[in-house]
Amino acid sequence: MRIGLYPGTFDPITLGHADIIKRAMILVDRLVIGVAINRDKGPLFTLEERVAMVEDECRAIAQATGGEIVVHPFENLLIDCARDVGARVIIRGLRAVADFEYEFQMVGMNRAMDDSVETVFLMADARRQAIASKLVKEIARLGGDTSKFVTPAVNRALTARFVR
Template sequence: MTTTPRIGVYPGTFDPVTLGHMDIIRRGAKLVDRLVVGVTTNASKSPMFSLDERMAMVRREVETIGGDIRVVSFDALLMKFAEREGASVIVRGLRAVADFEYEYQMAGMNQQLNDRIETVFLMADVSLQPIASKLVKEIAIFGGEIAKFVSPAVRAEVVARVEKIGRRGD
Protein backbone atom coordinates (compact mmCIF):
# COMPACT_ATOMS: atom_id res chain seq x y z
CA MET A 1 0.00 0.00 0.00
CA THR A 2 1.40 3.35 -1.05
CA THR A 3 0.87 6.27 1.27
CA THR A 4 0.39 9.79 0.02
CA PRO A 5 3.16 12.11 1.22
CA ARG A 6 2.06 14.72 3.74
CA ILE A 7 2.75 18.10 2.14
CA GLY A 8 2.79 21.40 3.96
CA VAL A 9 3.10 24.93 2.67
CA TYR A 10 4.74 27.81 4.50
CA PRO A 11 3.83 31.06 2.73
CA GLY A 12 5.44 34.46 3.15
CA THR A 13 7.11 37.42 1.51
CA PHE A 14 10.51 36.69 3.11
CA ASP A 15 11.78 40.22 2.48
CA PRO A 16 14.34 39.39 3.80
CA VAL A 17 14.25 35.86 5.18
CA THR A 18 15.03 36.08 8.91
CA LEU A 19 16.25 33.67 11.58
CA GLY A 20 12.63 33.55 12.74
CA HIS A 21 11.51 32.33 9.32
CA MET A 22 14.29 29.76 9.29
CA ASP A 23 13.24 28.49 12.72
CA ILE A 24 9.69 27.90 11.45
CA ILE A 25 10.96 26.28 8.22
CA ARG A 26 13.28 23.96 10.16
CA ARG A 27 10.56 22.90 12.60
CA GLY A 28 7.79 22.80 9.98
CA ALA A 29 9.85 20.49 7.78
CA LYS A 30 9.84 17.92 10.60
CA LEU A 31 6.03 17.81 10.61
CA VAL A 32 5.54 16.92 6.94
CA ASP A 33 7.15 14.75 4.28
CA ARG A 34 7.61 17.79 2.01
CA LEU A 35 7.54 21.46 2.95
CA VAL A 36 6.86 23.92 0.15
CA VAL A 37 8.05 27.41 1.03
CA GLY A 38 5.84 29.73 -0.99
CA VAL A 39 7.40 33.11 -1.72
CA THR A 40 4.86 35.75 -2.67
CA THR A 41 4.58 39.50 -3.01
CA ASN A 42 2.18 41.32 -0.73
CA ALA A 43 0.79 44.39 -2.48
CA SER A 44 0.50 46.22 0.85
CA LYS A 45 4.25 45.86 1.47
CA SER A 46 6.97 47.58 -0.52
CA PRO A 47 9.65 44.92 -0.97
CA MET A 48 13.35 45.70 -0.63
CA PHE A 49 14.19 42.68 -2.80
CA SER A 50 12.63 41.44 -6.03
CA LEU A 51 10.76 38.14 -6.11
CA ASP A 52 13.71 36.45 -7.84
CA GLU A 53 16.15 37.81 -5.25
CA ARG A 54 13.96 36.61 -2.38
CA MET A 55 13.57 33.18 -4.00
CA ALA A 56 17.35 32.84 -4.36
CA MET A 57 17.86 34.02 -0.77
CA VAL A 58 15.40 31.49 0.68
CA ARG A 59 16.75 28.66 -1.50
CA ARG A 60 20.29 29.33 -0.32
CA GLU A 61 19.23 29.49 3.33
CA VAL A 62 17.23 26.22 3.30
CA GLU A 63 20.02 24.20 1.62
CA THR A 64 21.57 23.36 4.99
CA ILE A 65 18.35 22.11 6.61
CA GLY A 66 17.96 18.84 4.77
CA GLY A 67 14.73 17.03 4.10
CA ASP A 68 12.36 17.61 1.24
CA ILE A 69 12.00 21.40 1.08
CA ARG A 70 10.96 23.15 -2.12
CA VAL A 71 10.99 26.91 -2.63
CA VAL A 72 8.48 28.19 -5.18
CA SER A 73 6.84 31.49 -5.98
CA PHE A 74 3.12 32.06 -6.06
CA ASP A 75 0.77 34.87 -6.90
CA ALA A 76 -2.62 33.48 -6.00
CA LEU A 77 -4.99 32.95 -3.13
CA LEU A 78 -3.16 30.92 -0.47
CA MET A 79 -5.72 28.11 -0.56
CA LYS A 80 -5.43 27.84 -4.36
CA PHE A 81 -1.66 27.63 -3.98
CA ALA A 82 -1.97 24.97 -1.26
CA GLU A 83 -4.38 22.96 -3.41
CA ARG A 84 -2.06 23.23 -6.42
CA GLU A 85 0.83 21.91 -4.33
CA GLY A 86 -1.28 19.03 -2.97
CA ALA A 87 -0.88 20.32 0.59
CA SER A 88 -2.87 19.11 3.55
CA VAL A 89 -1.25 21.56 5.97
CA ILE A 90 -0.49 25.27 6.02
CA VAL A 91 2.33 26.13 8.42
CA ARG A 92 2.23 29.57 10.05
CA GLY A 93 4.53 31.11 12.62
CA LEU A 94 3.27 33.11 15.58
CA ARG A 95 5.28 35.72 17.44
CA ALA A 96 2.79 37.60 19.58
CA VAL A 97 -0.88 38.08 20.42
CA ALA A 98 -1.30 40.48 17.49
CA ASP A 99 -0.11 37.72 15.14
CA PHE A 100 -2.58 35.30 16.68
CA GLU A 101 -5.60 37.53 16.11
CA TYR A 102 -4.76 38.01 12.42
CA GLU A 103 -3.73 34.39 11.83
CA TYR A 104 -6.81 33.05 13.66
CA GLN A 105 -9.07 35.07 11.37
CA MET A 106 -7.14 33.93 8.27
CA ALA A 107 -7.28 30.28 9.37
CA GLY A 108 -11.05 30.56 9.79
CA MET A 109 -11.48 32.06 6.34
CA ASN A 110 -9.18 29.46 4.80
CA GLN A 111 -11.15 26.68 6.47
CA GLN A 112 -14.30 28.06 4.85
CA LEU A 113 -12.56 27.89 1.47
CA ASN A 114 -11.21 24.35 1.93
CA ASP A 115 -11.82 22.39 5.12
CA ARG A 116 -9.49 19.58 4.03
CA ILE A 117 -6.42 21.74 4.58
CA GLU A 118 -5.46 22.36 8.21
CA THR A 119 -3.55 25.37 9.49
CA VAL A 120 -0.81 24.53 11.99
CA PHE A 121 0.63 27.31 14.13
CA LEU A 122 4.19 27.14 15.41
CA MET A 123 5.25 29.50 18.15
CA ALA A 124 8.48 31.26 17.30
CA ASP A 125 11.44 30.43 19.51
CA VAL A 126 11.41 32.86 22.43
CA SER A 127 14.73 34.40 21.37
CA LEU A 128 13.37 35.00 17.86
CA GLN A 129 9.88 36.29 18.68
CA PRO A 130 10.54 40.00 18.15
CA ILE A 131 12.08 39.51 14.70
CA ALA A 132 10.07 40.84 11.78
CA SER A 133 11.36 41.48 8.26
CA LYS A 134 9.87 44.97 8.31
CA LEU A 135 11.81 45.86 11.46
CA VAL A 136 15.02 44.30 10.14
CA LYS A 137 14.79 46.51 7.05
CA GLU A 138 14.02 49.59 9.14
CA ILE A 139 16.97 48.96 11.47
CA ALA A 140 19.29 48.49 8.50
CA ILE A 141 18.02 51.59 6.70
CA PHE A 142 18.74 53.68 9.80
CA GLY A 143 22.24 52.26 10.20
CA GLY A 144 21.58 49.71 12.94
CA GLU A 145 23.16 46.28 13.20
CA ILE A 146 21.00 43.35 12.05
CA ALA A 147 23.40 40.43 12.61
CA LYS A 148 21.25 39.05 15.47
CA PHE A 149 18.21 38.74 13.20
CA VAL A 150 19.45 37.27 9.90
CA SER A 151 22.18 34.94 8.64
CA PRO A 152 25.56 36.45 7.67
CA ALA A 153 24.74 36.03 3.96
CA VAL A 154 21.36 37.75 4.28
CA ARG A 155 22.95 40.50 6.37
CA ALA A 156 25.45 41.14 3.58
CA GLU A 157 22.65 41.36 1.00
CA VAL A 158 20.59 43.74 3.13
CA VAL A 159 23.60 45.96 3.87
CA ALA A 160 24.51 46.07 0.17
CA ARG A 161 20.93 46.98 -0.78
CA VAL A 162 20.78 49.71 1.87
CA GLU A 163 24.05 51.16 0.58
CA LYS A 164 22.58 51.14 -2.92
CA ILE A 165 19.31 52.86 -1.96
CA GLY A 166 20.88 55.13 0.65
CA ARG A 167 20.86 54.92 4.42
CA ARG A 168 18.74 57.35 6.43
CA GLY A 169 19.38 59.05 9.72
CA ASP A 170 22.97 60.16 9.05
Protein backbone atom coordinates in the same frame (compact mmCIF):
# COMPACT_ATOMS: atom_id res chain seq x y z
CA MET B 1 3.72 12.04 1.60
CA ARG B 2 2.90 14.81 4.08
CA ILE B 3 3.24 18.15 2.30
CA GLY B 4 3.15 21.45 4.14
CA LEU B 5 3.08 25.02 2.88
CA TYR B 6 4.84 27.81 4.78
CA PRO B 7 3.84 31.10 3.12
CA GLY B 8 5.28 34.56 3.53
CA THR B 9 6.94 37.42 1.72
CA PHE B 10 10.35 36.60 3.23
CA ASP B 11 11.57 40.15 2.63
CA PRO B 12 14.11 39.16 3.84
CA ILE B 13 14.19 35.67 5.34
CA THR B 14 15.17 35.95 9.02
CA LEU B 15 16.46 33.62 11.69
CA GLY B 16 12.87 33.50 12.99
CA HIS B 17 11.69 32.17 9.62
CA ALA B 18 14.53 29.63 9.60
CA ASP B 19 13.51 28.43 13.06
CA ILE B 20 9.91 27.90 11.94
CA ILE B 21 11.16 26.03 8.84
CA LYS B 22 13.26 23.70 11.02
CA ARG B 23 10.28 23.04 13.31
CA ALA B 24 7.96 22.45 10.34
CA MET B 25 10.33 19.85 8.90
CA ILE B 26 9.54 17.65 11.90
CA LEU B 27 5.89 17.60 10.83
CA VAL B 28 6.10 17.12 7.06
CA ASP B 29 8.05 15.17 4.47
CA ARG B 30 8.07 18.03 1.97
CA LEU B 31 7.85 21.68 2.93
CA VAL B 32 6.94 24.16 0.25
CA ILE B 33 8.08 27.67 1.08
CA GLY B 34 5.52 29.89 -0.63
CA VAL B 35 7.17 33.21 -1.44
CA ALA B 36 4.30 35.64 -1.88
CA ILE B 37 4.27 38.15 -4.69
CA ASN B 38 2.61 40.90 -2.69
CA ARG B 39 2.82 44.14 -4.63
CA ASP B 40 0.88 45.97 -1.90
CA LYS B 41 3.72 45.50 0.59
CA GLY B 42 6.32 47.06 -1.74
CA PRO B 43 9.10 44.57 -1.00
CA LEU B 44 12.70 45.71 -0.60
CA PHE B 45 14.01 42.72 -2.54
CA THR B 46 12.69 41.50 -5.88
CA LEU B 47 10.85 38.22 -6.08
CA GLU B 48 13.89 36.62 -7.70
CA GLU B 49 16.17 37.86 -4.92
CA ARG B 50 13.80 36.64 -2.20
CA VAL B 51 13.43 33.22 -3.83
CA ALA B 52 17.23 32.90 -4.16
CA MET B 53 17.76 33.92 -0.51
CA VAL B 54 15.17 31.40 0.71
CA GLU B 55 16.66 28.64 -1.45
CA ASP B 56 20.17 29.41 -0.16
CA GLU B 57 19.06 29.49 3.48
CA CYS B 58 17.02 26.29 3.20
CA ARG B 59 19.69 24.14 1.57
CA ALA B 60 21.44 23.35 4.86
CA ILE B 61 18.13 22.87 6.71
CA ALA B 62 16.99 20.28 4.15
CA GLN B 63 20.31 18.45 4.42
CA ALA B 64 20.23 18.48 8.22
CA THR B 65 16.64 17.24 8.46
CA GLY B 66 16.69 14.82 5.53
CA GLY B 67 13.46 16.33 4.28
CA GLU B 68 12.61 18.08 1.06
CA ILE B 69 12.21 21.85 0.84
CA VAL B 70 10.85 23.45 -2.31
CA VAL B 71 10.58 27.19 -2.90
CA HIS B 72 7.46 28.22 -4.81
CA PRO B 73 6.56 31.83 -5.70
CA PHE B 74 2.81 32.53 -5.68
CA GLU B 75 0.37 35.37 -6.25
CA ASN B 76 -2.98 33.64 -5.89
CA LEU B 77 -5.04 32.92 -2.81
CA LEU B 78 -3.16 31.02 -0.12
CA ILE B 79 -5.70 28.18 -0.17
CA ASP B 80 -5.32 27.90 -3.95
CA CYS B 81 -1.55 27.79 -3.58
CA ALA B 82 -1.94 24.99 -1.03
CA ARG B 83 -4.04 23.05 -3.52
CA ASP B 84 -1.55 23.78 -6.35
CA VAL B 85 1.35 22.26 -4.40
CA GLY B 86 -0.64 19.41 -2.85
CA ALA B 87 -0.30 20.71 0.71
CA ARG B 88 -2.70 19.38 3.33
CA VAL B 89 -1.32 21.67 6.01
CA ILE B 90 -0.46 25.36 6.09
CA ILE B 91 2.29 26.31 8.52
CA ARG B 92 2.04 29.74 10.11
CA GLY B 93 4.47 31.32 12.52
CA LEU B 94 3.23 33.25 15.53
CA ARG B 95 5.33 35.86 17.28
CA ALA B 96 2.85 37.41 19.68
CA VAL B 97 -0.80 37.53 20.68
CA ALA B 98 -1.29 40.37 18.17
CA ASP B 99 -0.48 37.94 15.32
CA PHE B 100 -3.13 35.51 16.50
CA GLU B 101 -6.17 37.69 15.77
CA TYR B 102 -5.23 38.12 12.09
CA GLU B 103 -4.23 34.46 11.77
CA PHE B 104 -7.48 33.33 13.40
CA GLN B 105 -9.48 35.23 10.77
CA MET B 106 -7.35 33.82 7.96
CA VAL B 107 -7.84 30.25 9.19
CA GLY B 108 -11.60 30.75 9.27
CA MET B 109 -11.67 32.09 5.72
CA ASN B 110 -9.38 29.35 4.42
CA ARG B 111 -11.48 26.63 6.10
CA ALA B 112 -14.62 28.11 4.55
CA MET B 113 -12.98 27.79 1.12
CA ASP B 114 -11.49 24.32 1.70
CA ASP B 115 -11.91 22.48 4.97
CA SER B 116 -9.55 19.69 3.91
CA VAL B 117 -6.51 21.92 4.50
CA GLU B 118 -5.45 22.34 8.13
CA THR B 119 -3.47 25.22 9.58
CA VAL B 120 -0.78 24.63 12.18
CA PHE B 121 0.71 27.45 14.23
CA LEU B 122 4.33 27.25 15.31
CA MET B 123 6.26 29.59 17.53
CA ALA B 124 9.91 30.25 16.98
CA ASP B 125 12.41 29.75 19.76
CA ALA B 126 12.00 32.45 22.43
CA ARG B 127 15.23 34.12 21.28
CA ARG B 128 13.76 34.51 17.77
CA GLN B 129 10.11 35.38 18.48
CA ALA B 130 10.44 39.15 18.22
CA ILE B 131 12.21 39.11 14.86
CA ALA B 132 10.13 40.69 12.09
CA SER B 133 11.36 41.35 8.56
CA LYS B 134 9.85 44.83 8.69
CA LEU B 135 11.91 45.73 11.76
CA VAL B 136 15.06 44.13 10.34
CA LYS B 137 14.73 46.29 7.21
CA GLU B 138 14.24 49.39 9.34
CA ILE B 139 17.34 48.64 11.40
CA ALA B 140 19.36 48.12 8.21
CA ARG B 141 17.97 51.30 6.61
CA LEU B 142 19.08 53.32 9.63
CA GLY B 143 22.58 51.81 9.57
CA GLY B 144 22.10 49.39 12.47
CA ASP B 145 23.55 45.91 12.89
CA THR B 146 21.14 43.19 11.71
CA SER B 147 23.55 40.30 12.23
CA LYS B 148 21.62 39.02 15.27
CA PHE B 149 18.46 38.63 13.19
CA VAL B 150 19.59 37.21 9.82
CA THR B 151 22.32 34.96 8.46
CA PRO B 152 25.61 36.47 7.24
CA ALA B 153 24.54 36.17 3.58
CA VAL B 154 21.25 37.98 4.19
CA ASN B 155 23.05 40.55 6.33
CA ARG B 156 25.40 41.29 3.40
CA ALA B 157 22.42 41.68 1.05
CA LEU B 158 20.74 44.10 3.45
CA THR B 159 23.91 46.11 3.95
CA ALA B 160 24.46 46.32 0.19
CA ARG B 161 20.90 47.52 -0.36
CA PHE B 162 21.35 50.40 2.06
CA VAL B 163 24.87 51.54 1.17
CA ARG B 164 25.06 55.28 1.78
